[in-house]
Amino acid sequence: MTALLEPPIPGYDLDDEELPAFSDAELDLVFVEAAVDRLLASAGAGRTDPERIDRIRRLKTQLNRLDAALHDTAHDFARAHVAARIDAAGAQAAETIDPEKLERSIAAQIALACRTSPHHGRTRIRVARDLHNGFDHLRALFLAGELDADKITAIVTAADTLTPDQRAELDRRLAEHDLTRLGIGRLRDLTRRLVAEIAPADFAKRCEAAKKTRRVTVRPAADGMAFLTAHLPVEQAVGCLAALDKAHRDLSASPEPLTRTRGQVMADTLVERLTGKTHATDIDLHVQVMIPVEALIDPESPLPAEIPGYGPVPADLLATNKGRTTLRRLITRQGVVIGGDTRQRRFTRFLDELIRARTRNRCTEAYCDAPIRHIDHITRAADHGTTTLDQGRGTCEFHNYLREQPGWKVEHTPDGVQTTTPTGHTYPNAPPR
Template identity: 35%
Template sequence: MFENLFDIDPAASEARLREQIEQLERLKSAAAAAQARATAAWREKRHAAEAGAGVPAHNRGRGLATEVALARREAPQQGGRFLGLATALVHEMPHTLAALEAGVLSEWRATLIVRESACLSVEHRRELDARMCADAARLTGWGDKRIEAEAKRIACELDVAAVVDRSAKAARDRHVKVRPAPDSMVWLSALLPVREGVSVYAALKHAADTTFDDRTHGQVMADTLVQRITGRPAGQPVSVMLNLVMADTTLLGDDEAPAWLQEYGPLPAAIARALTGDAARDAATKALLRRLYRHPRSGQLVAMESKARIFPKGLATLIGLRDQTCRMPYCNARIRHHDHAVPAHRGGPTSAVNGLGACEACNYAKEAPGWSVTTSEVDGQHKAEFVTPTHAVYRSIAPPLPGPPVRRTSVIEGRLSIDLVTFDAA
């Protein structure tokens, strides 16, 4: 069925090219189903091996979700979703798995069905699976929203109390996050209970509906959000803590090397200078400088050491600026922990070389039995090597800071502030 699918003939007819795309899409779904079967089998083998080794039931499979994500070259935080999806499809939802294998469902749409059934008992989940996907042909033409809505409807019919209970518990997961957007913008998003979320949106919409100036409806809503949270009009400098790193030559306008803003990433030089200029001009804020030194070739910050078991604030900040995000390969999560690659109880030093920035999930995952992490610094490059219980090896190298490596780096403090000790390359 899938013969010669990867040979693309530019001279083929449009109909043939469409058929090829359709077949490749079905192949992707079939591959996802095979991945699910392999993942479920891997989980069973790991749990059996750990049971035989006397590992307590609640600790079995620890770190496996991270291994699954790494094998898929995905962010480790996604590993739990992949593992849960595979377990549910193989052991509890055979019709959904068959629809995925046949190419009727994509992996994401199968995930939506599994997600909406997660609060149900195994018996109810199997019933939802049969009602939803036993006749897979009826799913043809259904989009994400319809798949999700139908799964929700069936779940409510089977056990509305479980659905309501899950909604009540979901409020504990409320949070706010920020991620980079194109053109020096950011996406600021909040996961809120429906009542609060709708109320916030309604308040912003009302402000926009009753404001008449040269701004668009969306611009008024965005500006109102900023003003109500910060207490200052949009565009006016606000006393907040930001970590902005830039070369002194960039700060003074001698070159246009990009800066680096924590929680965002590379920032054009003109915008970085504008941020520091705003802080300098506003009486309620301040902009101070500290001098850091980088390796002349790699562009990374140089090492510091401490005799303390816990990373002191200055060293932890250095590691955070050096690593920028969690150092586990493929992970883009913000750094929550500053951890020893070689644990302190095994003689690992509290140093920049042995230190790693990690998100909470990845830090706990690498502490599972069978994992090992080593670090090194070669020619100014900080390298980390992660070895999993199945002996897979994954490596990551800390990214260089912005600007030409041979120049000094300034960290802007005050409104754009960090608490960092000054150190030199010695």
């Protein structure tokens, strides 16, 4: 019989007679942490390539199982948090609790603990909830480490409109396939097809309702570029792409030599048709630009300008545009906004712009990359907070409303601005850089 060796507890001498007492839950994590320490210490040990591949495979399996344990713990926390709020409110007041606001508070706490955005926190808690309500086979694969969190999330979110009974039917149909051999895209497509078969009437209603969500968004990309995204009904999106492709084919058939690629022609045609300009480079600009004070002092400074929320750009890039350009300069030192120039007369509007630019138009809450939607008083106006640059912080809608939930608090500390959650955990806000 082989003896089982318990791994050492990190930070403690096993020969010490006065080891601290751990609860069962704490002891489980202590052993996991000790095992990870040993894995990291032996990562560079001499092995053959086949052994390394086998090791990678086994590590990934255990990582999946840890992710499954994390989802289970998140589910337990959510259930306990809801029960505690109901108990605190009392039997009569419990009916007045807003489920959406309560979920928002739960998701935010999980997101902070996982060091991720509220969107991912909400996704995680909803996936954990649905896994416990109909997805028995899928959850078993997750617990066994056969599927990772990304694949589980792709499947569960594709079926988020189903009832528990419908999820159980989907789970049964999914069990007929070898899910472990499929990539995320194939898993998502398979799930969507089965969902449409299981609830065809609901699928038709969602397709009709989805048309109301059509929109256009922009998000930053590297090297002074950005992604312009149109969320459209599929027939309109295909029609737009066909029109842009036709523009390229028409130019290709003309006698003049074509010096641009197909992608460049389509992109330029899109800009020209949207703006009504003859050439894509003729667009008019009204841009808020952050200029390092060093660049104002030294014309040869290599420091780039920056458009808040979209990233750095070479200063001369803006000057090459053929359209009419209006710039609002905000002066920075080491990336922090310290002043600006403006012709606007309303101070409150300029202060709003300074606060947004200070954090690159990103929400100041930790791990949140959402764009700023609200300017929030760190010390509430109702608590005699002043409307100044130091007292203002930019937040997304989610986090501005979140601080109004029971147990949440935002305050100044010697190290900056800090958020406290209902469990008493504290998280420093993202620095203004």
